[in-house]
Amino acid sequence: MAGITSADVARESGVSRTTVSYVLTGRDGVNISEETRRRVRETAVRLGYAPSAAARALRTGRSDLVLCILPDWPVGPVIETLLDELADELSGRGLSVLVHHGRGARSLTDLWRTVTPRAVIGFAPFADHDLLAMRQAGIQVLGTLGEDDQPDPALPSESQLRIGGLQAGHLGRRRGRIGYAWPTDSRLEVFARDRLLGVRRACTELGLPEPVVRPVGLDVDAAAVAVRAWRGQEVTGVAAYNDDVALAVLAGLRAEGLSCPEGCAVIGVDDVPAARLAAPALTTVSQSIEVQARYLAALVLADLDGAEDKPVHPGHGLHVVERDSA
Amino acid sequence: MAGITSADVARESGVSRTTVSYVLTGRDGVNISEETRRRVRETAVRLGYAPSAAARALRTGRSDLVLCILPDWPVGPVIETLLDELADELSGRGLSVLVHHGRGARSLTDLWRTVTPRAVIGFAPFADHDLLAMRQAGIQVLGTLGEDDQPDPALPSESQLRIGGLQAGHLGRRRGRIGYAWPTDSRLEVFARDRLLGVRRACTELGLPEPVVRPVGLDVDAAAVAVRAWRGQEVTGVAAYNDDVALAVLAGLRAEGLSCPEGCAVIGVDDVPAARLAAPALTTVSQSIEVQARYLAALVLADLDGAEDKPVHPGHGLHVVERDSA
DNA sequence: CTGAAAGCGCTTACAG
DNA sequence: CTGAAAGCGCTTACAG
Numbered sequence: 219m220a221g222i223t224s225a226d227v228a229r230e231s232g233v234s235r236t237t238v239s240y241v242l243t244g245r246d247g248v249n250i251s252e253e254t255r256r257r258v259r260e261t262a263v264r265l266g267y268a269p270s271a272a273a274r275a276l277r278t279g280r281s282d283l284v285l286c287i288l289p290d291w292p293v294g295p296v297i298e299t300l301l302d303e304l305a306d307e308l309s310g311r312g313l314s315v316l317v318h319h320g321r322g323a324r325s326l327t328d329l330w331r332t333v334t335p336r337a338v339i340g341f342a343p344f345a346d347h348d349l350l351a352m353r354q355a356g357i358q359v360l361g362t363l364g365e366d367d368q369p370d371p372a373l374p375s376e377s378q379l380r381i382g383g384l385q386a387g388h389l390g391r392r393r394g395r396i397g398y399a400w401p402t403d404s405r406l407e408v409f410a411r412d413r414l415l416g417v418r419r420a421c422t423e424l425g426l427p428e429p430v431v432r433p434v435g436l437d438v439d440a441a442a443v444a445v446r447a448w449r450g451q452e453v454t455g456v457a458a459y460n461d462d463v464a465l466a467v468l469a470g471l472r473a474e475g476l477s478c479p480e481g482c483a484v485i486g487v488d489d490v491p492a493a494r495l496a497a498p499a500l501t502t503v504s505q506s507i508e509v510q511a512r513y514l515a516a517l518v519l520a521d522l523d524g525a526e527d528k529p530v531h532p533g534h535g536l537h538v539v540e541r542d543s544a
Numbered sequence: 545m546a547g548i549t550s551a552d553v554a555r556e557s558g559v560s561r562t563t564v565s566y567v568l569t570g571r572d573g574v575n576i577s578e579e580t581r582r583r584v585r586e587t588a589v590r591l592g593y594a595p596s597a598a599a600r601a602l603r604t605g606r607s608d609l610v611l612c613i614l615p616d617w618p619v620g621p622v623i624e625t626l627l628d629e630l631a632d633e634l635s636g637r638g639l640s641v642l643v644h645h646g647r648g649a650r651s652l653t654d655l656w657r658t659v660t661p662r663a664v665i666g667f668a669p670f671a672d673h674d675l676l677a678m679r680q681a682g683i684q685v686l687g688t689l690g691e692d693d694q695p696d697p698a699l700p701s702e703s704q705l706r707i708g709g710l711q712a713g714h715l716g717r718r719r720g721r722i723g724y725a726w727p728t729d730s731r732l733e734v735f736a737r738d739r740l741l742g743v744r745r746a747c748t749e750l751g752l753p754e755p756v757v758r759p760v761g762l763d764v765d766a767a768a769v770a771v772r773a774w775r776g777q778e779v780t781g782v783a784a785y786n787d788d789v790a791l792a793v794l795a796g797l798r799a800e801g802l803s804c805p806e807g808c809a810v811i812g813v814d815d816v817p818a819a820r821l822a823a824p825a826l827t828t829v830s831q832s833i834e835v836q837a838r839y840l841a842a843l844v845l846a847d848l849d850g851a852e853d854k855p856v857h858p859g860h861g862l863h864v865v866e867r868d869s870a
Numbered sequence: 871c872t873g874a875a876a877g878c879g880c881t882t883a884c885a886g
Numbered sequence: 887c888t889g890a891a892a893g894c895g896c897t898t899a900c901a902g
Contacts, residue, residue: 223895234873239897249871266677271658272607273895275598276878281658285642292624299618305645314655316611317643319631329640332597332607333659351592436817438825462817469821491762491788492818495795499764549879560889565881575887599879602894 222267231261238262242269275334279356284308284518285335286317287326289342291405294460296488297341300507300514304339307515311522327351337518342408358521360514374412377505377534382416384503385457385485388538390424392483394454399434399444399467401459410459413487417457434463434470441470448482449474455483455544461490464500468543472497483544498542506535548593557587564588568595601660605682610634610844611661612643613652615668617731620786622814623667626833626840630665633841637848653677663844668734684847686840700738703860708742710829711783711811714864716750718809720780725760725770725793727785736785739813743783760789760796767796774808775800781809781870787816790826794869798823809870824868832861
């Protein structure tokens with residue numbers, strides 16, 4: 219045990235634990251001489267005192283942790299960047315971001331009870347009872363799915379729809395039939411469904427035929443199979459679930475000797491680093507992450523400060539990054 | 545507050561809190577009738593009781609959390625997979641993995657004091673005082689840099705050297721001059737240094753000339769500049785810091801109209817999903833993540849069980865994945 | 871301006 | 887076989 223407690227600091231600086239606590243937690247209401255404050259702080263530093271957060275959490279029922287719950291699926295560089303930015307924004311206010319990779323049998327309930335976080339940010343929808351329990355425990359619960367803190371999971375997500383819509387809109391300028399490259403990882407289905415729905419709706423609006431959906435695994439052979447199928451149905455442009463899938467489609471196109479974008483255009487989602495380096499450079503839908511991160515941080519901090527007004531939602535921040543593939 | 549405490553469970557099932565604790569923490573020494581155990585457990589479930597880990601941590605000085613400290617740099621899909629696997633392995637034993645993205649001003653000391661984890665796994669070296677303090681607090685501290693729990697940061701890492709060695713060895717079969725594609729993100733320098741050193745040593749051993757080092761940013765133009773320089777010095781193969789950089793080199797090659805591997809071979813590190821989809825498919829050094837994850841999990845669990853013998857290190861698990869680019 | 875005391879919810883010797 | 891009690895380290899009314 220490091221074993222330095224507030225009692226040690228108190229004894230060493232000749233004051234009571236009360237005073238130590240007041241000085242160190244920075245309570246303004248109490249009048250403590252500047253001299254005493256200085257001495258206490260100096261002693262704390264000298265002894266290497268760090269308050270036991272377990273005790274503090276037990277006492278106050280709250281910690282300085284923000285818990286991010288990642289879903290079961292591979293998150294990729296976009297979410298990773300978002301987490302980094304978020305940690306950056308919040309650390310300035312003494313909050314630490316902790317990330318839980320959603321896999322593993324342990325229940326969410328166990329986890330948040332263990333961590334007693336100040337806020338929980340979900341990257342996939344929570345079960346109703348978890349949501350309720352956390353709210354009851356005074357934990358701020360946020361979602362990252364866009365418009366609402368915790369949208370109805372049965373309803374399609376507005377941002378996901380819009381992603382699909384942007385893809386189809388961009389491809390639709392060529393007026394041909396659109397293909398959809400569906401991810402083979404079943405954990406992505408919930409998002410793929412909404413994105414595809416967005417594509418569908420845009421096709422209808424634009425007077426284009428129904429999109430041709432094909433599963434595309436992340437290897438050349440699987441992609442080549444899909445490409446052959448699309449070719450047979452005169453598809454002129456493919457919207458891919460994300461950039462990884464789009465890269466596979468590009469590889470499939472090459473394997474089948476089809477040019478891109480002339481033979482078949484391709485558009486992805488995410489703008490991962492590899493996108494601009496692909497052959498041809500991948501056109502994609504990007505989700506300005508910094509804005510989203512700042513918004514999330516602002517939500518957490520607003521609650522922390524007991525602010526009246528919530529920060530204004532910055533919008534989806536979605537836009538097409540036009541390169542060579544579409 | 546959810547507010548269900550062990551006292552509630554005790555009252556509701558007509559026993560003392562002691563008994564509740566014994567039953568729920570599964571102490572074998574004490575004789576409690578099967579009937580009582582059953583009733584306590586059933587009541588706990590019915591009330592939705594989850595023990596306050598803050599209290600438990602305060603009392604025992606220990607939690608069921610394993611804290612992973614990521615470094616300041618972008619970790620990428622390999623580490624992400626490692627974390628997922630690790631969480632999987634450990635969750636079976638009631639341990640939760642929490643990841644801290646190393647950015648942010650908050651000190652590591654604050655963090656581990658807050659979380660009181662059972663073990664801390666560092667993905668970059670710890671400062672000496674942090675290491676000492678954690679060990680003193682009875683926290684198991686592990687590194688992921690390979691051979692040693694916490695190797696001397698001044699010494700080159702054995703695995704990093706070996707990565708470079710494998711790259712050079714593979715490229716060296718063509719007997720030409722080797723180029724090294726150095727990452728522009730300065731946070732990666734500590735690893736890049738050791739990998740390059742591995743390349744250097746292998747070149748010397750193989751009787752090849754000194755490698756030609758060039759920084760390569762993650763865009764076509766930056767890569768093209770490097771490619772022109774290499775071409776001027778008759779480089780026949782390039783070892784890239786990782787797959788992302790290798791993808792950039794590939795793009796630079798295309799931009800300069802050089803064929804690959806004929807004009808110039810390229811080898812990366814990591815085997816990210818995009819590697820097999822590149823044009824040409826990227827040859828790379830892979831680090832068999834599952835093995836590494838299982839080993840880490842085994843280390844944590846061995847300590848948990850107070851096992852005498854440490855699990856056997858599985859070796860670096862490094863190997864060249866040969867595709868078309870080298 | 872400062873201190874004595876209660877209590878957060880648990881675990882665990884200890885006493886029946 | 888089970889319970890009363892102490893104590894982990896903190897914060898915070900409350901009393902001087």
